[in-house]
Amino acid sequence: MYDRIKGFRDFYPGEMAARREAIDVLEDTAREYGFREIGTPALERAEMWTDKSGDDIVDELYAFEDQSGRHVTLTPELTPTVARMVVAKQQELSKPIKWVSTRPFWRYEQVQQGRYREFYQTNVDIFGSSEPTADAEILAWAADALTGLGLTGDHFEFRISHRDILGGVLESYDTEVDTEAAIRAVDKSDKLSRAEYHDLLIGAGLSADQAAEFGDLIAGGDLEEVEAFAGTERVTAAVENLQNVLDAAEDFGAREYCTISLETARGLDYYTGVVFECFDSAGEVSRSIFGGGRYDDLIESFGGQPTPAVGVAPGHATLALLCQRAGVWPEEDVTTDYYVLQIGDTRAEAARIVGELRDRGHVVETDIAGRSFGAQLDYADSINAETVVIVGEQDLENDEVTIKDMESGDQTQVPVDEFPGDRERPTFEDLA
Amino acid sequence: MYDRIKGFRDFYPGEMAARREAIDVLEDTAREYGFREIGTPALERAEMWTDKSGDDIVDELYAFEDQSGRHVTLTPELTPTVARMVVAKQQELSKPIKWVSTRPFWRYEQVQQGRYREFYQTNVDIFGSSEPTADAEILAWAADALTGLGLTGDHFEFRISHRDILGGVLESYDTEVDTEAAIRAVDKSDKLSRAEYHDLLIGAGLSADQAAEFGDLIAGGDLEEVEAFAGTERVTAAVENLQNVLDAAEDFGAREYCTISLETARGLDYYTGVVFECFDSAGEVSRSIFGGGRYDDLIESFGGQPTPAVGVAPGHATLALLCQRAGVWPEEDVTTDYYVLQIGDTRAEAARIVGELRDRGHVVETDIAGRSFGAQLDYADSINAETVVIVGEQDLENDEVTIKDMESGDQTQVPVDEFPGDRERPTFEDLA
Incomplete structure (x- = not known):
């Protein structure tokens, strides 16, 4: 008589048992790392997203007016909410703040395999440390969580980069470049032809020659070459920071899963430092499984004291696809x-x-x-x-x-x- | 800069740790009983509530139109959703179907102590058995969950009744009585003066004498007296069913927490048999902590095969109040x-x-x-x-x-x- 809404799912016991087993691995691993569970609201003021115009997310909001005329929205992601919570208790929270939570989010977008309008993520964030060890702890948690699910280095890799490398290289050109547009072009480059990619870079302000040169430099991914090309303190510092994160990841047992990939840019504008995305090594899941990175400016933009931050948020639907293709997804049955x-x-x-x-x-x-x-x-x-x-x-x-x-x-x-x-x-x- | 929406809560790690410990008790107990976890959507078609007019819930819906013009609502309760899910897979699900889930629901209502606009419940339901043992298993789960939290018979009691006792007694009057209105009057009786209560009963069709007589009979709670007064098969069967449920609850260790209380009526119209509410024995939490009961007609009203059902849904906010007053709420701190x-x-x-x-x-x-x-x-x-x-x-x-x-x-x-x-x-x- 009534049907379920498109893009929303019912989980019956068999499928839910498998999901719960997987979620338990993510959460138990986070618990062992000292990430503390928080609980967050499903609704927030829509302004938390709409004030920052230009973001794709805004078009996908389940936003409406409540009975008192508040502009509210079902939350499409957790980061603004945790930023708000950090600002609200900035003085009393001992730092580093290490938080974890698992819950649904909502975006009105095209439904396809591994993408739904109601989707679940486990968000893991650290606030209050700018040290490379904090970035590395996020990578280490993600690696431990994935290996805890039964995945190995044959199944996944973390492609890692640094926002200031792309930004610094673009800045080193004489011409006026729209850095965010160019970074978005890099982020999409694996889905574009070479000509389309270059056209976007040219649209962002590079000449045709510069676009080709920049594209090759970034695709090459040689940190020394990139550092020499830019010759700026910003790029040198970014390369050093990236190396320090990878050194700490080595100590934490996560280095083996990391590949330097300067084409990894992350779509969201709020990232400021190291960024990374998890990919299916076998290439069967073509999209990024999940991603994360450093976002040092967000808390301040929410009215808080400057507070460095780094986090990651595995989405359960793509993670399930990866596990299924790797043959490690838990059996979908009750016991x-x-x-x-x-x-x-x-x-x-x-x-x-x-x-x-x-x-x-x-x-x-x-x-x-x-x-x-x-x-x-x-x-x-x-x-x-x-x-x-x-x-x-x-x-x-x-x-x-x-x-x-x-x-x-x-x-x-x-x-x-x-x-x-x-x-x-x-x-x-x-x-x- | 941004504030949280009224009636919605942020749970920081200390408070969340205590909540998680309590939720784990409810869920682990349900797991041991063989209740299987399900996952359900936050949004449903608003018609699932608005088609059935007259319900208070309708005025409290967070309902809106999505980007395709669907009338959708944040779900204010779980029961219609699980009914929809049972109907959708009626043939393939082996019965009895025993489901559990913990999640938030949303109602736009007055915020007060223990009542929020976003509130969490653990829903536990059995579909496909009309046996008194099914009702008793719900009572036994609730009792085991509460004692698992550290509560005892000094802290809580289940006031138990049967819809057909009230309905059958009302039916036995010669006059035309609006049964649902009279049951709602009984449900509210502990918050009303005797005169107000009787006025509501008179409004439902009883004479002044009948209202007084009915009020005293129900308040007395003597099953034999009620059975004799009505003298109908319906009331006799209801009394027998209630006794059978209590006998099974005795075997399952839950009888000691149950008190027969014919004034316990439950506000919702869909209940059909045994109903019960959990109260603070010390009376410090004046409202019902939670309630449940049998709703045998709901699945059929959703277009399914006739399927008996019984369930309960402890709300976490009132349960936390009870535990706090009893001194058994877990410490709100991280470890x-x-x-x-x-x-x-x-x-x-x-x-x-x-x-x-x-x-x-x-x-x-x-x-x-x-x-x-x-x-x-x-x-x-x-x-x-x-x-x-x-x-x-x-x-x-x-x-x-x-x-x-x-x-x-x-x-x-x-x-x-x-x-x-x-x-x-x-x-x-x-x-x-």
Whole structure:
């Protein structure tokens, strides 16, 4: 009768179980790194995005007026919200501030594989450190999270660059260059023909010769060559910063996943330093899986004290695609440790066993539908129950219950007052 | 510069840590019961609420037109969404369907203590069983979740009733009674004077004498008396069903928390059988903490096959109030197992120790801000680090690191190549 809105998804238990397993890896890894979970609102004032005109995001906002006439929007990303939160408690928060959160965001955009209008991200950010070790910790978390999912260096790479390298090289030209337009051109270059790419660079203010020269220099990705070409302190400092980040990443075990790629520019204007994107090494997922980088000016632009910041936000949909193609996505199915089957009026005894098994943390179901033996067994099978505990009136007369292994079909009887007894996770194997 | 929208909350790490601990109890308990997590959209078609006119919820919707002119709304509750999802896959889902999810909902209503415009609930529902054991399992989950939070029968009670008792008694009058209006009057009765209450009942079609009689009968709560008064099969069946639910709750360990209270009616019209509300036994939280019940007709009204259903949805804000007043709300602070302090150029060795401790699942931070010894120690203190591992250049020359207990201030030195070694969670106590 009612249908779901286009670009929004329902996750049924099997798919959700796989997603939860993946999210747990991202969050547990963040927890071990000392990132602290925060909770953030779904709605913010639309001005947080519309004040800064020219951003593609503005056209994609689910914005509306609330019943008091506030211009509000479903948040399309987390960064402005965390910036607002940092500004609001700037004095009391001990720095570095290390925050993590997993939640949906919303953008009205074209729906395609791995892209939805409601999409989930795990955002990980550090505020209050300009040190290369902070950038490297973000890279290390991302690498640990991906390897925790079962991915390896054969599956993903971080293409890493520095905003000031592109900006500094462009600045070194005599001509007036629209740096942001040129950086956007670089960001799109892998989707453009050489001629189209050069046309965009020319549109940004370079001559035809300069466009070709710049394109080749950036594609080459040789840091020494780039530094010599620009000959400016800004580019020299950026190259040094990038090297320092990579050195720290080496200590943190993440260097092996990083490739210097000066064509990695990130579309968003707020990045100021190191930027990186995660790609499928095999090239099967053609778009960037996710990206991140340093954004040292944002907090100040939100009215706060100058506060350096660096972060990353893996989106779950593209990450799932990568994991699926690498064969490491968790199985999309529910699991059940025990089904306690009742025959006749054995509910009280069954409930005791159910309770004791649940107290041990196991997933335990029992009959709540008044079903026959066969219907209960079918149901136990449908929820992938590993062990069925059969509590029958006749067995109970002999003070016994039957333990059935669902994979083999084997079963054995045990004294009811010894089940589960002091066993943490009794199975057919233990009891036979 | 930007402020948060009224009725929406930011959760900083301390408060969020306490909330997460509480949510984990609700969700882990549901997992042990075999409730399967689902994921659901924040937006639905507004018609899912507006088609059914007269509901208070409609005035509180955050509804708007999306960029394609769809009438959409931020979802104010989960039940219609799960009903839609059940209908969409009715054939393939094995029954009983047992679902759980935790997420925010949105209603434009008056903000007050424990009530926000963005509010979080854990929804737990069973579809496909009309058995009293299903109702009892919902009660048992709720009781286990609350006792898992540290609450006891001194803190909370479930006031339980049955829609057909009120409906059946009202039906037994000769006069034409607006049953839904009378039930809403009962639902509000504890906030009204006796005269106001009776006026509402008279407005619903009872005479003054009948209103007084009905009010006393319901307030009395004697099931036998009510059954005799009505003398209809409907009321007799409802009383029997309620007794059966309580009998099953006895087997499941939840009976002791249940009080029969025929004035418990639940405001929502879709309830059809047993309904219940959780109250603060001490009466300090005056409103209902949360409620639930049976809604057997909803799936069919959404175009599905007739499918009985029962569920409950604890809201986290009122639950937190109850826990706080009972003194069992988790501490609102972050915890840290280890801070690995670097003195001089010891990053590589510190990173090895950090990595090994994180591999064991511990929360471990280290310097990512280039700080002095004192500043690092202050930071370690601010994040409540239990143990500080000092990796100093001089110590390392002697192949040692220093282990400092932050509570006592005591410290000891251990060989660096034996730390953490094969210890799972080395502390000062173990090493001194």
